[in-house]
Amino acid sequence: MPLRLTPLHPLFAAEVGGLDLRRTPGPEVCAEIDRAMDRYAVLVFRGQELDDDQQMAFGEALGPLETTRGTVDAHKHRLKHGAMNDISNLDVDGKLLAADDRRRMFNLGNQLWHSDSSFKATPAKYSMLHARVVPPDGGDTEFADMRAAWDALPEKTKAKVRDLVTEHSLIFSRGQLGFADYTEEEKKAFAPVPQRLVRWHPGSQRHSLYLSSHIGRIQGWQVPEAMALIRWLVEFATQRQFVYAHTWRQWDLVMWDNRATMHRARPYEDATYPRDLRRVTLADVAPTLEQRMAA
């Protein structure tokens, strides 16, 4: 049975109808979802009244999670030794953290355009956010299609950036927010990781720009030149025609492919309203430099 897909944007993003995710989909439906992710990169499932277990079960049906219940003990240990050292979807009891709690911990970083976990050697594949409580207005999440952005680049620029290797770290993204003080342990934990600037997406057979606020260097380049280029690319790639803005309703589940998109949280007026969005993240298969490029 093919999924019922309704496009939400001329380039990417679609709504998926006819699925009740309280019952974890089997392998055939998951394969359909993967195919739809390859095509659309962002999928919106409305009206899904899930709890943490059901959301995690859906994630696990699609592939290995970045943080699983099996790693909760290790995770508790890391939290005890400084929550700032860790970034995770889980709290100390293994419950999913609300995005706002993660945001408080990670200093508004979600409001910068980014790709999840690009600061990890093996970054994230899919992320899914589930809306438990939403404020009356504001607080959208915006997504930008990094395949369409790549396609639209001038050929000269493509040739210039095609083989570049960037370095990503939480220290770089937090630096943009004014954070500068780190312990030696934190510096070690957040050591920059190399990533390709241009990726090959096997599912869609398309290239994508792998951009993120976590980028702070391009290997072999002086920092000012590197960051001027990265800023230009981010501006280019997040022009209005490449962006889908999701306005949340309670019980929306939105899943995106971090290999093919960037996203950012938008602020909302009255921060006294709760905004409880919970995330489950799937791990990619390998560091980007170890992944195959197009033949």
Ligand SMILES: O=C(O)CCC(=O)C(=O)O
């Ligand atoms: O809160 C949001 O709108 C987005 C948060 C985010 O970037 C994430 O959960 O990965």
Ligand SMILES: [Fe+2]
């Ligand atoms: Fe994010």
